[in-house]
Amino acid sequence: MIEIEALTKMYGSAQVRAVDEVSLHIPAGSVFGFLGPNGAGKTTTIKMLAGLLTPTSGQVRLGGFDVVRQRSAAMAQFGAVLEGSRNVYWSLSAWQNLMYFGRLKGLRKAQVSERAEDLLSGLGLWERRDDKVGGFSRGMQQKVAIATALIADPPIVLLDEPTLGLDVEATRVVKDWIAELARELGTTILLTSHQLDVVQELCDRVAVIRRGRLVADLPTRELLAGFRERDKYEIRIEGAAPRRVRRRHPRGRHHDERAGERSARGVRRGRAPARARGRPGVADPGAARPGGCVPRPGERGVPCLTCWARRSARACAFSWPIRSDMSSPC
Known part of the structure; x- marks a missing residue:
């Protein structure tokens, strides 16, 4: 198990x-998210x-x-995989790296060979085992680093961003x-990830650190439940609306740019759209003037919102007189 105290x-001199x-x-056998x-x-x-x-102060115990x-x-x-660090020797092949670190951990050559074959095969690197790691992609180098951390089958594994740079298949592996390490072998795993x-x-428990101090240390389900209660968002949009933004009709229908264009075509043909014909207070489409969506002379009205938003040069049939109980039909 891992014990960390204060x-x-x-x-620096500023004591940051x-x-x-x-x-x-x-505890032993758990996967802990950091x-x-x-x-x-x-x-x-x-x-x-x-x-x-x-450490400047405090104590760390690994396995007692x-x-x-x-x-x-x-x-x-x-065993450890550190994010952003060269965890393996680039001038050596993948096989040589595993043999070196396995022997460094005190394993016999036969043990290292068997373990290395299993790890490289599982990560899809067996065919590239004799190639130098320096020529590998970032994801392949990360795979070798993970295999190196697991070569001696340690009771504790420290994984700092272990899936960084991996493709979907390798991440799944x-x-x-x-x-499997935690469930079947009882390995204790400390995992950091974005x-x-x-x-x-994967994690049984999660701790959250911010500016060097712990702000949460809870079982994963409890932590998620706490965030769900506050999972509300407010979205504010600044700037002009897109051309295709749909405007809701007061009676529940929609009027978008295409509807506005169809209305304008009806005006050019000399007739009002079906929903405007015969309605009191609607400007005569024949009197609508080119150059904008404007009411007839002498009428107090507002233009169709779609035509107003796109500054249409075409006439619009939806000039709508302003009344206290009435709004634009668009």
Whole structure:
């Protein structure tokens, strides 16, 4: 399991707190999601767990071993994939990387060979096993890094953006592996990701960090339930409306740009549209003048909204007198 107590990391003379008294308890066999915006302190925390950064204060224990005081024993407890870092040697082939890191972890050559074949085959890299990693795409390099983290079958796996750069198929494979590691082998997994669907699907519990401090630490279902209660949005649109924005008729019908054009064609043919003919207060279409949607001289009226919005040069039959109980027919 992973135990973090009041973990703090400060940088520079200004004593900027990248991580501020973070405390977490992650039980064995669980998948723990660690979320937050860029710069929140996720990767800094992962690097302190991996022994790459020394905490300013606080304590980290991996499998019961203190990362600072019992470094060698703690390092044997985990494998890690760090986001944005060169987790493998680019000048070596995929096979050579796995053999090197497997032997570095203390495995026998036969064990490493068997494990490496399983990992590379599962990630679709078996045919490229003898090619140098430096010539791989970003996604393929990430696959090799994941295989390297799992080569010794560690009890703890630290995954910082493990699906970054992977295609849909490879992402599915990695997700299946994570679920299998926790469910069948009892591996403890600390996962950071900006892909919330991955976190929602895999994680038993989620912590959220913001500006170096924990703001939430809850089971995944409880966290989602809390957000659903506040899942309301207000959308404001600035600027001119698109030409095809539909306007609702006061009586429930719609009048869009095409309807306005059909009305204008009716005016040019010398007749009002069907819904305007015979209605009191509607301007005589024969008297409508080119150059805009305007009422007849002497009438107080408003133009059709569609013609007004597009500044039509054609006449419009929908000149509508202003009355307190009446609005534009469009």
